[in-house]
Amino acid sequence: MPSIQAELTGVPAAKQRAVRSSLWRQSMRKLIRNKLAIAGLVVVISMFLICFIGPLFSPYTDSKVNMSMMNRSPNIHHWLGTDKLGRDVLTRVMQAGRISLTVGIASMFLSVFIGTLLGAIAGYYRGIVDQIIMRIADLLLTIPSLPLLFIFGALLSEWKVPSDYRMYIVMLILSFVGWPSLARMIRGQLLSLREREFMQATVVLGLRDRRKLVNHLLPNLVPLLIVIATLNIGGAILSESVLSFFGLGVMPPTPTWGNMIDTANNMIDFQERPWLWVPPGFSIFITVIAINIFGDGLRDVLDPKQRK
Amino acid sequence: MSEALLDIRHLKKYFPVKSGLFSRTVGHVKAVDDISFAIRPGETFGLVGESGSGKSTVGRTAIRLMDKTAGDVHFQGIDLYELSEQKLRRLRPRMQLIFQDPYSSLNPRVRIGDAIGEALLDHELASPAEVREQVQDVLASCGLSSYHMDRFPHEFSGGQRQRIGIARALILNPDLIIADEPVSALDVSIQAQIINLFSHLQETRGLTYLFISHDLSVVEHLCSTIGVMYLGSMVEKASRDELFLHPLHPYTKALLSAVPVPIPKLKRERIVLKGDIPSPANPPSGCKFHTRCPFAEKRCREEIPVFRDAGNDHWVACHLV
Numbered sequence: 001m002p003s004i005q006a007e008l009t010g011v012p013a014a015k016q017r018a019v020r021s022s023l024w025r026q027s028m029r030k031l032i033r034n035k036l037a038i039a040g041l042v043v044v045i046s047m048f049l050i051c052f053i054g055p056l057f058s059p060y061t062d063s064k065v066n067m068s069m070m071n072r073s074p075n076i077h078h079w080l081g082t083d084k085l086g087r088d089v090l091t092r093v094m095q096a097g098r099i100s101l102t103v104g105i106a107s108m109f110l111s112v113f114i115g116t117l118l119g120a121i122a123g124y125y126r127g128i129v130d131q132i133i134m135r136i137a138d139l140l141l142t143i144p145s146l147p148l149l150f151i152f153g154a155l156l157s158e159w160k161v162p163s164d165y166r167m168y169i170v171m172l173i174l175s176f177v178g179w180p181s182l183a184r185m186i187r188g189q190l191l192s193l194r195e196r197e198f199m200q201a202t203v204v205l206g207l208r209d210r211r212k213l214v215n216h217l218l219p220n221l222v223p224l225l226i227v228i229a230t231l232n233i234g235g236a237i238l239s240e241s242v243l244s245f246f247g248l249g250v251m252p253p254t255p256t257w258g259n260m261i262d263t264a265n266n267m268i269d270f271q272e273r274p275w276l277w278v279p280p281g282f283s284i285f286i287t288v289i290a291i292n293i294f295g296d297g298l299r300d301v302l303d304p305k306q307r308k
Numbered sequence: 309m310s311e312a313l314l315d316i317r318h319l320k321k322y323f324p325v326k327s328g329l330f331s332r333t334v335g336h337v338k339a340v341d342d343i344s345f346a347i348r349p350g351e352t353f354g355l356v357g358e359s360g361s362g363k364s365t366v367g368r369t370a371i372r373l374m375d376k377t378a379g380d381v382h383f384q385g386i387d388l389y390e391l392s393e394q395k396l397r398r399l400r401p402r403m404q405l406i407f408q409d410p411y412s413s414l415n416p417r418v419r420i421g422d423a424i425g426e427a428l429l430d431h432e433l434a435s436p437a438e439v440r441e442q443v444q445d446v447l448a449s450c451g452l453s454s455y456h457m458d459r460f461p462h463e464f465s466g467g468q469r470q471r472i473g474i475a476r477a478l479i480l481n482p483d484l485i486i487a488d489e490p491v492s493a494l495d496v497s498i499q500a501q502i503i504n505l506f507s508h509l510q511e512t513r514g515l516t517y518l519f520i521s522h523d524l525s526v527v528e529h530l531c532s533t534i535g536v537m538y539l540g541s542m543v544e545k546a547s548r549d550e551l552f553l554h555p556l557h558p559y560t561k562a563l564l565s566a567v568p569v570p571i572p573k574l575k576r577e578r579i580v581l582k583g584d585i586p587s588p589a590n591p592p593s594g595c596k597f598h599t600r601c602p603f604a605e606k607r608c609r610e611e612i613p614v615f616r617d618a619g620n621d622h623w624v625a626c627h628l629v
Contacts, residue, residue, distance in 0.1 A: 197412040203373060205427040205476070206400025215426065219417035 027223075030301045037297020043290035047283070051097030060088035062095035063253050074275050081275035083263070093279045096255035101287070103171055103250070104237035111175035111236075112229045115182025116221070122183065123190030124213060134187065137180035145177045149239060152176075153248025163251045170249045174236050182228060186221065193220055223302035230295035234288040241284050257284045312346035312382070313484055313516050314370060314403075319343045319379035321362075321369050325589055337589045339365040341540035342379070344615075347533075349483070352510065352517040354531030354548075356524060356563070360585055362540040363520045364408070367486045370518065371403050372396060384483065401431050404477035408489040410469035414461040421457030424476045433480070442479055449512075450475040450505065467498035474505065478513075486518040491526060503529060524567045528552060536560050539596045540588055542615065546622040556624040558601050595627065603628055 031037060055062070060078075066086035074081045080089040118137070122130040140148075152173045156166060193199060194217070202212045237257075243249030244258025252259055260280035263269045269276050320343075322336035339362040347353045355363050369376045372388045381388045383403060391399065407413035414423060424446065425439040434442055444454040450471040461469060470490060477485055487506070491499040503526060509515055521527050527534055528548060535545040536559065544557040555561045562579040569576065581600045586592055592599050598608040607627050615625040 197407055197409060198415040200373060201405075201407065201413050201415075201473075201476070204371065204400065204405045205430075205480070206397040207427060207430050208397075211426060211430055215422070216415050216418065220415070 027301045034297045040290040040294035054094040058091040060091045062092045092255045099256045103240045104233045107171040107174035107236045108232045111178035115179040119183035119186030123187035140180040227299040234291040313349045314347040315382040317344045317380045320377040322377045338540045352531045354527035354534040355520045357537035361537040367488045401480035403484040404482040406487045406490045446475045446479040484516045488520045544624045556629045
């Protein structure tokens with residue numbers, strides 16, 4: 001994006017950052033005052049730290065089998081017990097978190113990218129392009145996403161995709177299911193923006209299409225995008241867990257929170273060994289709630305019109 | 309025609325009224341219904357009329373910000389509606405519009421230095437190095453300071469924002485400025501500043517204005533020629549002095565009698581119009597004004613009056629004159 005700010009002011013970049021948008025500064029100040037949202041952010045960050053740094057301090061690895069330590073309840077050596085192959089549950093939960101969080105964030109980025117691109121094209125050029133893109137989006141939206149996910153998951157198993165690659169394919173699938181609703185929101189926002197008087201002013205000034213889009217429309221979309229993206233991570237983590245729980249997403253031995261809860265499918269494990277499924281379940285719960293609370297806080301600050 | 313900067317002939321703009329399941333067009337709102345006038349270079353043409361008379365629509369169709377329904381618009385002899393998008397875009401800097409609402413016409417996320425200077429870059433009227441200097445100049449001539457460049461619109465008052473809007477139009481050094489009720493959103497003390505800015509800029513730059521307003525005292529102060537609109541049609545057009553001293557159309561007389569005069573003891577004949585402006589989707593037959601005209605006769609209800617010269621280049625559309 002060729003900022004004409006630099007061209008205009010000729011001030012060094014560092015000094016420009018000092019006079020950075022006071023709109024943003026105001027928003028950040030408002031966000032910090034929202035205690036609940038900050039609590040959510042703290043929980044999300046700690047979850048990341050625990051999952052990505054935690055395993056480095058663990059004496060165990062997620063795949064090391066120990067037949068003499070099968071199905072032990074939590075004790076001084078294994079804080080969250082061990083599973084049926086004698087693997088340390090705490091280490092596996094942290095390792096699983098790496099995968100689940102990565103999948104969540106990566107598929108969010110991908111679906112936000114696809115959704116924004118297609119939504120922006122549809123909203124800006126309208127006409128036949130808009131019709132085609134939005135009908136495809138409608139089609140995907142009319143199919144309930146869960147069955148769609150199941151079909152994709154089943155196809156993955158059918159085609160015997162190596163389990164190392166499954167994680168990446170799951171990301172693709174999740175963003176494929178996620179983009180239509182995003183594209184809809186972006187398109188709607190663009191359609192309302194382009195009717196605003198300041199967009200009419202860009203026509204009167206005779207600005208080029210590229211400048212209208214990049215310098216005038218996109219900056220007004222960024223707040224909405226940030227909010228959507230944040231809330232989307234939670235949804236993606238949940239969807240990945242559902243897929244993996246049904247054995248259609250990321251497969252064992254690679255642990256994810258979803259496929260770890262799978263043990264609850266076994267009646268004995270469910271009743272007698274809660275340490276196998278409570279920790280991953282609790283991790284999903286707390287992470288998604290924290291992300292959503294933080295996302296709501298962000299929305300209140302950045303996009304007050306959306307508040308319910 | 310050759311001498312006119314902006315020549316509008318038989319301009320019409322109808323908005324379709326749609327209703328029902330399949331959005332059938334059930335009628336038209338005749339926002340602008342056969343309007344003709346010309347503006348000579350250096351002149352200030354005032355367009356007055358009450359809300360809903362189609363003044364703003366004239367302003368917008370005159371620079372092809374919206375499409376016309378019929379008629380011709382020539383700018384410097386060029387038919388605007390014949391131009392391709394590209395050519396029209398290149399002609400844009402020559403004719404600028406100043407918006408009524410200084411709050412919604414500035415993008416909240418664009419610094420005002422960028423907002424004012426960007427059009428110069430897109431039209432390659434200045435190098436990036438020169439833009440900054442030009443923005444500073446135009447800010448100064450609009451009564452703003454160069455340190456305002458890095459600020460965002462929400463950091464300004466309404467009057468300052470309107471100055472920014474004016475600066476944004478002025479930097480392109482246009483031949484024609486269409487000012488669409490530029491002061492109606494501002495309070496009276498600021499109105500005076502902005503109006504003085506307009507006349508000062510005309511003196512120093514020789515600008516031509518199409519000044520749209522519903523405030524007769526503002527128009528009297530600024531304009532050399534005035535057109536009065538009622539329900540999409542022009543009912544009277546004359547030079548300022550002629551119109552204010554010898555109004556011919558009953559509607560103009562009513563408008564002028566409503567202008568407050570700062571002499572409390574002066575007794576004036578006050579013409580009060582009954583009722584509201586009729587719907588432009590279903591205008592009255594004959595003379596559109598007959599429903600509210602105190603002098604209406606049978607002929608007014610049946611026959612559409614011709615817009616004709618009543619002498620002294622004083623044009624009027626009324627049977628009774």
